[in-house]
Amino acid sequence: MQKYLFILLTLLLAVACNGSSRNRDEARKQLLTVTIEPQRYFLEQLVGEDYSVNTLVPPGTSPESYEPSPSVMIDLGKSAIYFRVGDLGFEKAWSARLAENNPNVKIVNCSTGIELMAGDPPDQEQVDHAGHDHTHEALDPHVWSSPRAMRIFVRNMLDALVEANPERAETYRENYLRLSEKIDAVDSTLTALLETAPSRSFIIYHPALGYLARDYGLRQHSIEFEGKNPSPAQLKELIDLARREKINTLFVQRGFDLKNGEVIAREIGAELFEIDPLRYEWDEELIRIATLLSRQRDE
Ligand SMILES: [Zn+2]
Incomplete structure (x- = not known):
């Protein structure tokens, strides 16, 4: 013992x-x-x-x-x-x-x-x-x-x-x-994925993907206006634009309020995704974002 x-x-x-x-x-x-x-x-x-x-x-x-x-x-x-x-x-x-x-x-x-x-x-x-x-x-x-x-x-x-x-x-x-x-x-990987993205535009709550958009030929539209929630008129303008550009993807960053994103997504029939551009796994998150943008619409 x-x-x-x-x-x-x-x-x-x-x-x-x-x-x-x-x-x-x-x-x-x-x-x-x-x-x-x-x-x-x-x-x-x-x-x-x-x-x-x-x-x-x-x-x-x-x-x-x-x-x-x-x-x-x-x-x-x-x-x-x-x-x-x-x-x-x-x-x-x-x-x-x-x-x-x-x-x-x-x-x-x-x-x-x-x-x-x-x-x-x-x-x-x-x-x-x-x-x-x-x-x-x-x-x-x-x-x-x-x-x-x-x-x-x-x-x-x-x-x-x-x-x-x-x-x-x-x-x-x-x-x-x-x-x-x-x-x-x-x-x-991003170049290959984004080449086939069905829409060249996306909506995001806080404009954190501007350089991705610039370097891969996409357009970023932010819900936030000058760092604040949009007015009803600005919201309507964004919805009209989203319809014109056939936007099907809406991003809201982790830690931000989903509400405005949900309203717009419903209005234009787009899908809402939460993303985390501040994640440690930088490579995984960017590839995830590009994969979401490149997904094909259900016919
Ligand atoms: Zn920021």
Whole structure:
């Protein structure tokens, strides 16, 4: 009996030690911070086990209305680099403060070099949380919906990593090549799927797929108007347009109200789908969206 007890205790001790040494490893690792989950998808593939990656906006939360908690800000302050998407509402509202409070954190704008589109109609991103209107700089910040834009985005990440950690440059470049091939494969899949889409237009609650539409020859129409719910007149206009363009797909993002989408979908006989452009599995979600757009109508 005693013998078994001894073996059991030894096993338990081994498991406990193993766990805590792994935790120590994690704690020793330097931090990198990103704004949204799709960025973590890219960055983790570039750095491998070298860093821990911290995401500011938790899944299911809108980066438009997000306000970081003090503990999140402390983690950000401990990071070697903060990778911002570019000009998301939260980033615009907070980046000056972030830079001021954390002079040691290098801030990288991942959208540098991407040809940005006008946010048309202006996005909610343009209004910061103090209520100041920034519509004069209305650029669409949702670049991650297009694999073609992500080639530049990921390149910006690589450059910053190589600069911060030159001894590991070779590994990061190899990882970058592997990741680029993956992005190219998603691009080819989307091209093939969207070529046969029965309608070139779709409706979406919040205009998060503008770059996908631009790069694959589609038209995005948003229900949200200047970041707000549409008026009855605007809703009617959208319904007329949807009939003209024979739209059969309506997207509402996770975390947004389905009601207006349901009304329009019923009016025009389209199907409503919930999507999650902020999901970690960036590739899977884009392919899912393209598959939905390419589905054939029931005759
Ligand atoms: Zn948005």
